[in-house]
Amino acid sequence: MIDLRLLRDDFASVATALARRGYDRDELAALRHLDERRRALVAEVDRARADQRSASKGIGRASPDQRPALIEAAAERKAEVARLEQQLTEVEAEHTRRFAAVPNLPHPDAPDGDEGDGVVRHTFGERPHFDFPVRDHVELLESADALDLARAAKVSGARFAYLKGEGALLEFALVRYAIDIAMRHGHTPVIPPVLVREDAMYGTGFLPTDEQQIFLTRDDDYYLVGTSEVPLAALHMDELLDEDELPIRYVGYSPCFRREAGTHGKDTRGILRVHQFEKVELFSFVHPELADDEHERILSIEQEVFTGLEVHAQVVDIPVGDLGASAARKFDIEAWLPGQDAYREVTSCSNTTDYQARRLKARIRRQDGDNLLVHTLNGTALAVQRAIIALVETHQRADGTVVVPAALQPYLGREVLFAR
Structure with a gap:
């Protein structure tokens, strides 16, 4: 959630910034x-409650002939408090719903x-060249009985794999x-829960x-996480961290689940875009002044992973609209x-500033x-399935075997x- 004080005190700057993301200025003014x-x-409710308390105290000090009128006045104030509280409840619900978006x-x-x-910052790794017909990951894995899509479809439907x-x-x-x-770079390994409550998803x-x-x-109102970012971020929900504890860095491993709604027919061959996959996720809690440096640091770890896999890749600065x-x-x-004769996303890293922490x-x-x-x-x-695709397609040989990069051989x- 954005900082409401900034919205109140510097509306123009917030509106200009969010306009870059296509957010409507009139909607922001309405918010x-x-x-x-x-x-x-809130102020009206506080005043009405104070008036009600004062009226109630006055009844005990009044003479018998004054009490009926004071009791009636106190009842009116009580009704006014109830009316204002109901208004506040409705407005707060709308406030929460609209600002959450x-x-x-x-x-x-x-x-x-x-x-x-997106803007390409740089590339790394040698782009492979082949003197034989290139196979994609499905051909390579299925021919070695390392992947079974047909039986997965029979068991679970489309976009699943064994x-x-x-x-x-x-x-x-x-x-x-x-x-x-990740551990060499100071991240503590975590196996997090993958069923979480609404508060964690919202947060x-x-x-x-x-x-x-x-x-x-269906029955328990648990969400299946699409990334272990969710339980790792929520690990310190409602906590007050000492300044000298920071930075706190984790590396989580979990299965992940996504419906992939709105992507029908896109990249559906094989295991590039599936409903269930596994990821190794980096997560950091840092002082605000160090967030930009930490962002570059996380990117460098991701690049180290794929450099060791001897994969050719490019680093892209993602535009605000995406x-x-x-x-x-x-x-x-x-x-x-x-x-695929194309670049495809295999990792991403995001600086969420104080947006998640506020929630x-x-x-x-x-x-x-x-x-x-x-x-x-x-x-x-590392997103496991996508890393597998990049590795086997990059290091394939004419006979269908795949060379294992030296860093992975141990x-x-x-x-x-x-x-x-």
């Missing part, structure tokens, strides 16, 4: 008016534009490889804006996938006695995959 109405009602203010350095307008044999071992190796890199900004992408259990609601700025790493009520107790909101950042160290225990 400012709603906020003023809520604050005015307002996205974060974009970072001043984030590029303008919409999807497809990873088998060397496919499953490749996942385990990749996960530990990425976690070890991280996935509700209400991403509701179409989220699976919800940011998620909570992000002020986001960097993606897009790996070159030979089977989660995660604050810093400063040494000078003041409290302020912590800043949160997240990044995908984790996998072999130099070549799919050798018969």
Whole structure:
């Protein structure tokens, strides 16, 4: 949630910033008016309650002949309090609902534009060239019985997969490889819950804006997370962190679930865009002054992961029109996938500033006695299925085998995959 004090005190700056994201200025003005109405009602309710208390005390001090009139007046004040409280309840509900849909203010350095307008910061890794017909990951994995899409569709429907044999071992190796890199950079490993309550989804900004992408259990009102960012961020919900505790850094591993609503027919072959996948996620709680540096730091860890996998990729600064609601700025790493002859996103990292912390009520107790909101950042160290695609397509050989990058060999225990 954005800072309401900033909206009240500097409406023009907030409106200009959100206009970069396509947010309507008139809607923002209406929200400012709603906020003023809520604050005015709070004051009215407080005054009405004070009048009611005063009237009630007056009854006990009044003479018998004065009491009937005072009792009637106290009853009227009680009714007025109830009426104003009902108004305040309704206005506060609307206030919460509408402000929850307002996205974060974009970072001043984030590029303008919409999807497809990202700015390439740099590339890394050697782009592969082949002197034989290139196979995509489905052909490579299925021919080695490392992937079974047909049986997964029979069991669970479209956009599910079985990873088998060397496919499953490749996942385990990749996960530990990425976690070890994150640990070397000071991140504590965490296995978080993947069923969370609404407060956690709301607190991280996935509700209400991403509701179409989220699976919800039928009877228990638990949400299945689309990323372990959610439980990692909520780990310090409603907490006051000491300033000297920061930075707090985690690396979480979890299955993730997304409905992929609105993407019918797009990238549906294989395991690029599935309903269930696994991720190694980086998450940091930092002092506001260090958030930009931490963002670059998380990006450097992601790049280290894919450099070690010897994959060619580009780093893209995502435009404001393509940011998620909570992000002020986001960097993606897009790996070159030979089977698609195109770059595809394999990681992202976002600076959410104080947007999530305000919803989660995660604050810093400063040494000078003041409290302020912590800043949160997240990044995908490794999205397993997409990393598998990039790896096997990049390192394939003419006979259908795949060379294992040197950095991954200690984790996998072999130099070549799919050798018969």
